[in-house]
Amino acid sequence: MQVARRLEQIGAYLFADLDRKQEELQAKGVDVINLGIGDPDLPTPAHIVDALMEGASDPRTHRYPPYSGTQAFKTAVARWYGRRFGVTVDPDREVLALIGSKEGLAHLPWAILNPGDGSLVPDPGYPVYRSATILADGVPHPVPLLPERGFLPELGAVPAAVARSAKILFLNYPNNPTGATAPREFFDEAVQFARKYDLILAHDNSYSEIAYDGYRPPSVLQVPGAADVAIEFHSLSKTYGMTGWRVGFVCGNAAAVGALAKIKTNVDSGVFQAVQHAGVAALEGPQDHLPQRLRIYQARRDRVIRTLRSLGWQAADLKATFYVWLPVPGGMSSAQFAATVLEKTGVVITPGIGYGARGEGYVRISLTTPDDRLDEALRRLTKAFGRVPQRGAAEGSPSARPAR
Ligand code: MLT
Numbered sequence: 001m002q003v004a005r006r007l008e009q010i011g012a013y014l015f016a017d018l019d020r021k022q023e024e025l026q027a028k029g030v031d032v033i034n035l036g037i038g039d040p041d042l043p044t045p046a047h048i049v050d051a052l053m054e055g056a057s058d059p060r061t062h063r064y065p066p067y068s069g070t071q072a073f074k075t076a077v078a079r080w081y082g083r084r085f086g087v088t089v090d091p092d093r094e095v096l097a098l099i100g101s102k103e104g105l106a107h108l109p110w111a112i113l114n115p116g117d118g119s120l121v122p123d124p125g126y127p128v129y130r131s132a133t134i135l136a137d138g139v140p141h142p143v144p145l146l147p148e149r150g151f152l153p154e155l156g157a158v159p160a161a162v163a164r165s166a167k168i169l170f171l172n173y174p175n176n177p178t179g180a181t182a183p184r185e186f187f188d189e190a191v192q193f194a195r196k197y198d199l200i201l202a203h204d205n206s207y208s209e210i211a212y213d214g215y216r217p218p219s220v221l222q223v224p225g226a227a228d229v230a231i232e233f234h235s236l237s238k239t240y241g242m243t244g245w246r247v248g249f250v251c252g253n254a255a256a257v258g259a260l261a262k263i264k265t266n267v268d269s270g271v272f273q274a275v276q277h278a279g280v281a282a283l284e285g286p287q288d289h290l291p292q293r294l295r296i297y298q299a300r301r302d303r304v305i306r307t308l309r310s311l312g313w314q315a316a317d318l319k320a321t322f323y324v325w326l327p328v329p330g331g332m333s334s335a336q337f338a339a340t341v342l343e344k345t346g347v348v349i350t351p352g353i354g355y356g357a358r359g360e361g362y363v364r365i366s367l368t369t370p371d372d373r374l375d376e377a378l379r380r381l382t383k384a385f386g387r388v389p390q391r392g393a394a395e396g397s398p399s400a401r402p403a404r
Helices: 014-027 046-056 071-085 101-112 127-135 160-165 184-197 236-240 254-267 273-284 289-310 334-345 371-385
Strands: 095-098 118-123 139-144 166-171 200-204 230-235 248-252 323-327 362-366
Touching: 046 273, 071 095, 071 248, 071 273, 095 101, 095 254, 101 127, 101 166, 101 200, 101 230, 101 248, 101 254, 118 127, 118 160, 127 139, 139 160, 160 166, 160 184, 166 184, 184 200, 230 236, 230 254, 236 273, 248 254, 289 323, 289 371, 334 362, 334 371
Parallel strands: 118 139, 118 166, 166 200, 200 230
Antiparallel strands: 095 248, 230 248, 323 362
C-alpha cells in the first residue's frame, strides 16, 4: 500500500517514537525511567473524578454531546477567563470545547489554510503546529526561537513575503519545549503583527497555570482588541492532571472559532458530556490542589537543575512549564546525547531535534515523574556522568545560566 505523500512528509510522532524505544528496552528487562513526555504523574483531583462518575451515571450523557460543547462547560470556560485573566468571552460564539488542545491545534490549519498557504511555526516548537500545517497541504515556515532573545521570536525579522503568504501565526508561552515565558508587551507586538499581515494568531496557552515563584502567565486575549485576530487554546491536561481525559478548549476570534467548529462537526462528535461535566467541576471547583502541585514541581525543578549544574551542565532557570531545556553537553547531537543517556542510565529524555532544526543542541527533561523515580534518574545520571564541576560551569555560576 502507498500512503499519501503528505504523511511521508511528517515523521513518526515524537512521543510515539519515544514510547516505542521505551517498550523495546523494557522488553529486554531494562528498568526505564521516562523523563520524556509531559504527562503529569499527580492524579486528577478527587472532586473532578467524582463529577465524572456522577455525569457518567446520568443516561442523558450517553447520547451525542452538543457539537461545540455543553452550555455549562462553555459558560464555565467564559467565567474562568473572566476570573483568571479579566477577559470577557462570549460562551456562544467565542468558546469551543476540544478533545484536548492538541486536537484543536491539529484541526485549525484545515479551517484556515488553502493548499500552499503558509503558517509561521516556532522553531523549536510543539511538533503539531508543523505537522498539522502539512496535513492541511499548507507550508510551515519556521520562526527561530533563539536563546539570546529569551526564546521569543523576532517577528520583525520574518521576511514580508513569507508573512504575506502565511495565514496562521502559532505561538506558545509558557513555551514547550524551552520553558520560556513571554511578557504581556510581547503579545501586544504579536497582535499588531497579526493585524498587519492578516494572520490568525493561534496562541497555545496550555501551560498558563504551571508557573513558579509567584509568576502568573498572561493571556494574549488581554491585549485590547486581540479577539479581532487571536484565538487561544487551553488544556485541562496539565493544570488538572487530566491528560488521559482529552478535554480542552479554544476561545477568541468568533470567525476562527466558528470555522474550527465547522471542521469538527465533520470530523468528530464532541467531548463526552460526563467529561465536560467533570471539566466544569475542574474550572469552577476548589483550586487548592494547584498550589500543592506547583510546590511539588518546583521542588523537582530545583533538584533537577541543581543536579544538572553539579554535572557541569548548563541548565537555565525555569519560571514556568515542567520542562527543563538543557544545552547538550560535550558537542554531541541531541539524538546522540539522548541515546547515550538512555543506554548508560535507562533514562528517557527528549532530543531537541524532535521540536525542529533549532531544537538541535538541546534536550528536554520533563518533571512529571514521581519523586522517587526522578531521584533515581538523577542518581543514575550523576553516577554515569559525574565529574568535578568545571570553573564557570559550576552550580550558581552566572555563566552556567543562559539568559531567558
Ligand atoms: C509534551 O510532552 O510535549 C506533550 O505533553 C506531548 C503531547 O501533547 O503530545
